[in-house]
Amino acid sequence: MSIRATVIAVLVALITALSFGVYYYHDKYSEAELDLTLAKQIITDMQTRQRDVAALDAKYTGELADAKSKLADLQRCVAAGKCGLRVNVIKQTTSTPSLDDATSARLSDTAERDYFTLRERIETITKQLTGLQQYVREQCLK
Template sequence: MTISPFKAALLGMLIAALVPVYWFIRVVDQRDDALEGLRGLNTEVVGLRHAARISGEMLAERDAIDQRNTKELIDARTENERLRRAVGDGTGRLYVSATCPASGSVSATAGTAGTARVADAGRAELAADARPDYFTLRDQLTQSRQMIVGLQQYVRGVCQRSPAHQDTTFPNLNERTTP
């Protein structure tokens, strides 16, 4: 069986026409895959930009909380130091809120059972050697308070805004198991 030259030419032209169609279809498929990959990357870029914006806002909030609490702590320590100097140089006094019970007061006449009483000599004042401890404790209390307030503000302003917190990082945290 022999093929006529016309049929062979027609078959050759058909094969020659089908090869570019095959490559065209393959290039179109590759283009579609690339476009789909590009759409996925664009979605990822949008997500990353959003995450970066949120992270920037959280960092700014953290810095604002830190600056505000640091300023309040410095102001409180400055006031405490001013009070310490005033007590130290005698321009101020450190008073203790104290009362003396009536049963412990001294009577006006030592041997008589009269009702007249001697008035208290004055307000109770902290002993001189205890004053530095008072101001040290006051400094420590101020620092502790500012640390607690700052941490509370950080939790409310930063941690509770984070996406990880919204996804319940510790789902079993509030559950109690009984044996």
């Protein structure tokens, strides 16, 4: 009977060891499956964000190109003499009015060029800043 008891004890020990192994590896598999599910969710979220950022970039790049195009059209119109830039001038003089005072004020070529450069830079920074603000609101603050 002692051999039978020994065999039963060995079989119980073997079944216990196998059960422990099965449960151990089942837990590891469950953890890996959870990690994989989480990784898939993160990848999906990242892809969605990348699409959103690409759409946002395309929108503001298009708006900036449109603004630059309009400014270039205005600059060509002024250069061709079809359009003019309106200048408000307050002339302070102590002399008496003469014939020279009858001409309208006009920007010098350098001032006109500087005006268009400044307008282009203002448009550029405005579009960039607006795009960055929307990016922060839509992507960073989520």
